[in-house]
Amino acid sequence: MAANGNGEVAMNGNGAATARKPKGLLPSITTSDKHHDVCHDMSAPTVKAQTIDELHSLQKKKSAPTTPIKGIQGTFAALPEEERQKQQLQSISASLASLTRETGPKVVRGDPASKSQTSPRVHQQHVAEPAISASDSSLKFTHVLYNLSPAELYEQAIHYEKGSFITSTGALATLSGAKTGRAPRDKRVVKDDVTGEELWWGKGSPNIEMDEHTFMVNRERAVDYLNSLDKVFVNDQFLNWDPENRIKVRIVSARAYHSLFMHNMCIRPTPEELEDFGTPDFTIYNAGQFPCNRYTHYMTSSTSIDLNLARREMVILGTQYAGEMKKGLFSVMHYLMPKRRILSLHSGCNMGKDGDVALFFGLSGTGKTTLSTDPNRYLIGDDEHCWTETGVSNIEGGCYAKCIDLSREKEPEIWNAIKFGTVLENVVFEEHTREVDYADKSVTENTRASYPIEYIPNAKIPCVGPHPKNVILLACDAFGVLPPVSKLNLAQTMYHFISGYTALVIISH
Numbered sequence: 001m002a003a004n005g006n007g008e009v010a011m012n013g014n015g016a017a018t019a020r021k022p023k024g025l026l027p028s029i030t031t032s033d034k035h036h037d038v039c040h041d042m043s044a045p046t047v048k049a050q051t052i053d054e055l056h057s058l059q060k061k062k063s064a065p066t067t068p069i070k071g072i073q074g075t076f077a078a079l080p081e082e083e084r085q086k087q088q089l090q091s092i093s094a095s096l097a098s099l100t101r102e103t104g105p106k107v108v109r110g111d112p113a114s115k116s117q118t119s120p121r122v123h124q125q126h127v128a129e130p131a132i133s134a135s136d137s138s139l140k141f142t143h144v145l146y147n148l149s150p151a152e153l154y155e156q157a158i159h160y161e162k163g164s165f166i167t168s169t170g171a172l173a174t175l176s177g178a179k180t181g182r183a184p185r186d187k188r189v190v191k192d193d194v195t196g197e198e199l200w201w202g203k204g205s206p207n208i209e210m211d212e213h214t215f216m217v218n219r220e221r222a223v224d225y226l227n228s229l230d231k232v233f234v235n236d237q238f239l240n241w242d243p244e245n246r247i248k249v250r251i252v253s254a255r256a257y258h259s260l261f262m263h264n265m266c267i268r269p270t271p272e273e274l275e276d277f278g279t280p281d282f283t284i285y286n287a288g289q290f291p292c293n294r295y296t297h298y299m300t301s302s303t304s305i306d307l308n309l310a311r312r313e314m315v316i317l318g319t320q321y322a323g324e325m326k327k328g329l330f331s332v333m334h335y336l337m338p339k340r341r342i343l344s345l346h347s348g349c350n351m352g353k354d355g356d357v358a359l360f361f362g363l364s365g366t367g368k369t370t371l372s373t374d375p376n377r378y379l380i381g382d383d384e385h386c387w388t389e390t391g392v393s394n395i396e397g398g399c400y401a402k403c404i405d406l407s408r409e410k411e412p413e414i415w416n417a418i419k420f421g422t423v424l425e426n427v428v429f430e431e432h433t434r435e436v437d438y439a440d441k442s443v444t445e446n447t448r449a450s451y452p453i454e455y456i457p458n459a460k461i462p463c464v465g466p467h468p469k470n471v472i473l474l475a476c477d478a479f480g481v482l483p484p485v486s487k488l489n490l491a492q493t494m495y496h497f498i499s500g501y502t503a504l505v506i507i508s509h
Contacts, residue, residue, distance in 0.1 A: 088277075096226060096252065109143070145231055167429055167434045177289075192310055199335075343388075349468075359468045368474065379460060391467050
């Protein structure tokens, strides 16, 4: 028989026509009499799944313990995996407990939207006689999304948070709501017998007082809001690269944006450290989507950022601006570190190849991040540091760069750090290509990028260094009082450091 234009035809032994597969064409589908003339695609092996949901379950590999339990010392040491997770949930439930109801919520790990979750492991703090009868919130589960990876947080943000987009470079663009900067006049500190003596109060002080009762009212409001949600994000992380003075922090938030921001800005624990994390030294309750009650004493607006140093807690109401968490923890370090005879510094820091460390002091917009991110020097940190008897250490695990008028030519290291995992706050981008226009101030001039410090190629990990050799005070003098560059002796440096002279570039950051 003659061949057609697509291949050759031959006769088999039974007189039936069979097609010879020509080169370059797709695999053929053959018919077998053994299966009642049903066509079977023999071109590839089949998957080991009977349903589409089963197929999807094969896509994600279960996370196994990454470190051996044997030899680990601490709270969760030498515990089976199930018991360790139970204690972890107990700790989170205790953090979310309402002090008036004396019980923590029923918490379970995982996303409530996940179909794969059946028979979840639940924990609730129990007491013999609850002070108040059961409420609706006590009958529901609160799902805990614990220390999610950037990829998981991207999925949560894109799916559930309006205004979240992936830019052309892979960063997560998000909006902080009505507040695009910090609200220093709405930030309050509990004044008690101890802080009343230790902190600076009164005229000229940045510390605005509130009492313990008002803090507890706002804490209860924040905790009730978080417990009313189907899910909350929980980050357990560290502050300070100096292991002798490291602080354990827990951040409970309602937005993936906030969780990813703090994932970047705090020090990320290793799997071994996370297994032995235990009880945090400080906790943030970020209920920023929910306002404070204006009728509450001391409240002057719907926003309140409250710090209780005795309880080691911070409550955020009425603002979704993520920078409140970063600066709130810095305030805590300003309180705790001097008690250990450690100087906490608002400064950038880098180190030369010969070990010469430089500090760059200055307020927002004076150039700390830009100058410390020098391609010819090792970056220790861009904003917050501690200076001890042995040297300097970065408090944070990431950088928080201003993005207005950012360009590849002027700041290539920061430009290249804006990639997958980076949070871009309040930027404007082209609708189709998702290319960011860093000159556009339509949302705010205070556009920001938050990224892990290792996104800078010459970052020094761990972020510690010897004693500084050079101290640079970035005055950003808008009044013409100082010369462009002044070399100061020791006495002059101490005087200007204590004076804190600079220009107020923007009202909040």
